[in-house]
Amino acid sequence: MSDTRTATAALLVLTFVVSFCSFVYEFVYSELLTVMYGGTVTQYVITVGLYFFSLGVGAALSDDLNPEDYGGNFFRTEVLLAAVAPAGFLLIVGLNSVRVPRAVPPELLWTVARLPVVVVGFLSGFELPLLTHMVDDRDDDGTTTPAWIHRLGDRLHDWTVTCLGVFWNVERKEGRRSGLSVVLAMDYVGGLCGAVVYARLLYPRLGLIPTIFVLALLNAVAALAFVGYFSGWSWPSSDNDDRRLFGDSTPTPLVGRVPKTLLVVCLLLTASYAGVVANHETADERLSELYLEQQIENEYPPGAMSVEITDQETTRYQHVIRYERTWTGAGPNPHFTGRSEQCLRLGSAVQLCDSWADSYHNGLVDVPMSLVDHGPETKVLVVGGGDWIAIDHLRQYNVTVDHVDLDAQFMNMTKHDPFFRHWHDDAYEYDRLQTTATDGYRYLQQTNETYDLVLLDVPGATDDDLLTLYSKEFYRSVRQHLTDDGMMVTWAYSADRYPEHHKAFVNTVGAAGFTRQLPYWAWEDIDSDGETERVERFYAFAPGGRQPLSVADGTAYVQQYRDRYHDRQWHRVPRYRGVRVNSIFHPNYDVLVDT
Incomplete structure (x- = not known):
């Protein structure tokens, strides 16, 4: 293969690598913004739009880069991407970790959080035009691409033209392809591979934090490989003769003398990112803990x-976080008895703490069992x-239970974990229990069973993925x-x-055919100060009239708090005007909340 073909092949490999990184950066930022601000569809749509807009601006301005130094500008672009992309990632995390003064407008924070997307898109916009110019400039022998790419391209081209001929009048064009066409083709291939690798390997296996450093490492290595292969640098030998940096076989230089400072920066970034990637589990755990600890602390007054995060694990469907919170404020602790307690979060939403784990499930199970x-x-x-805790409460009443949960990995984890076993007491072994690991909506579509009581112990409506569980179609299936x-x-x-969430939620339940509601709270003295506090809000919904809650015939929990439940009555489900129902096919994003 000629030097020209070898050099062109090297440029196309670089095209694949940088397009791979560019596409995956877009996915990483989209997912990170979703984690921080919620709303999967909203964050992905805005991120993709901003990214392609910035990509276009960068591509348009690439013509103003010095045509005598395409290679040097490409090297600078890759070094900047390697530095800026992780920094932007950490900026977004930082914005959601520190206490922001109330005087700062939310719109300003929204804008700043999306600046990394714009910067990465803008820099990525330089890449393809620069690579295209370099590929075209190296077409010294009239052959833009290596022979093996020609053969593969010819076969794909023949097949594609044959398919097009089914509907269109076609005429196969012979001759070489322009540098733009082959660079674009390699760019699209790199983007597809990036999407697949991110979805199937990087995100599920590594997580967001290691992934951003893997991508930055690829950009830095691409920059070093490019400058090493195409550089005109030379080292003085002992006999004062110049020697090429990478040997005498190096092709005609595309890169002039790049600043040594920039090269040193690239080397330092490469070494640093390689260390982070090699120890990605430790880096991921520590950075996650720092962010999560600060985020949770920010939910309380300063100090x-x-x-302290004690354990965290990511399943296929959710991020499971265990932590210990310790009261360090002045005066009595209003949140729980004692100084410290353990809590659980799924994603950004708190699920239970020692102080109210029982009272929550008293409200979910023991009140409706009355x-x-x-x-x-x-x-x-x-x-x-x-977590099996609701099953433990139901076991006390000897009822028959069908249990449906999507996350089999989480259920298996909580079976034997001491923290959860303390609360569920091996309830998964209950002999009248049938557990199915599937989506609740899908289960209801497939089963013919009818139930006296349906308990929804589902996560809060903080993410687009949960819109189905808050939809008219799901509630209608429950009613049926x-x-x-x-x-x-x-x-x-x-x-x-x-x-806004409440109105959309109530209208959606009403549209599903539920006409009566019985609202109530779970109660407990969670801080042992002698006063009973409201713990969690609950609703019982029915498609018709029901008997009122009878304290005399109620469960032990209802009788313990008889003064709180003696006047609980069923009421008509209200209808709020101008509030749209949430449907699978026409979602109302007001039903999502920002926790």
Whole structure:
């Protein structure tokens, strides 16, 4: 193969690598912004739009780069990308870790958080034009691409033209392809590979933090490989003769003398990123812990709470975080008894803490069990509840339970973990329990069972992926699987704190055919100060009239707090005007909350 073909092949390999990185940067930023701000569709759409806009601006301005130094500008671009992309990632994390003064407008934070997308897109816009010019400039013998690429391209071209001939009038064009066409083709191939590798390997196996450093390492290595292969640099020998940096076989230089400082920076970045990637598990864990600890502490007044992450694991569906929170504020602790306690979060939403794990499940299970019969003939469906605690409460009533949860990995983890076993007492071994690892909506579409009680122990509506569980179609499926006297019970966000969510939620439940509601709170003295506090809000929904809650016939928990439950009555489900129902086919994003 001639030197020209070898050099062209090297440039096309670089095209593949940089396009791979460029596409995956877009995915990483989209997912990071989703984690930080919620709303998968919103974040991905805005990120993709900003990225391609910036890509276009960069490509348009690439003509203003010095045509005598395409190679040097390409090297500078890769070094800048290697430095800027991780820095932008850390900037977004930092914005969501520090306490931002209330005087700072949210719109300003929104804009700053998306600047890394714009900068990376702008720099990536330089890459293809520069590579195209270099490929065209090296076409000294009239052959733009290596022979093997020609053969592969000819076969694909013949096949494609044959397919086009089914619908269009075609005429196969012979002759060489321009540098633009082959560079674009390699760019698209790199983008496809980036998407597949990110979705199947990088994100599920490594996570976001190691992935951003893997990409930056690839950019830095690409920059070094390019300057090493195409550089005109030479080292003085002992006999004062110049020697090429990479030997006498180096092709005609594309890169002049790049600043030594920039080369040193590139080498330092490469070494640093290689160290992070080699120890990616430690780096991921430590950086995640620092961010999560600060984020949780920021939910309390300054200096009031200290947080330490004790364990975290990412399943296929969620990030499971265990932490210990310690009261460090002045005065009595208003949040829990004692100085420290353990808590659990799934993603950004807190799921349970030692101080209220029981009272939450008292509200979810023990209050509605005062409205239905107890015994094996009573059939209960639990959607969610992979920690098995709700099952433990139901076991006390000897009812028959069907349990549906999507995350089998999480359920297996909580079976034997001491933290969870303390609360569920091996409830997964209950002899009247049938557990299915699947999506709740899909389960209801496939089963013919009917239930006296359906308990929704599902995550909060913080992410687009959960829109289905808050949709008219899902609630309608629940209603269709209720017995004549059956009801659905779910926890709910406070209407005072999340009014837009509440209105969309209630309208959606009403549109699904539920006409009556019984709202109530779970109660407990969680800080042992002698005062009973409200813990969690719940709703029982029914498609028709139901008997009121009877304290005299209620469970032990209801009788313990009889003064809180003696006046609980069913009411008509309200209808809010101008508030759209959330549907799978026409989502209302007001149902999502920003926690």
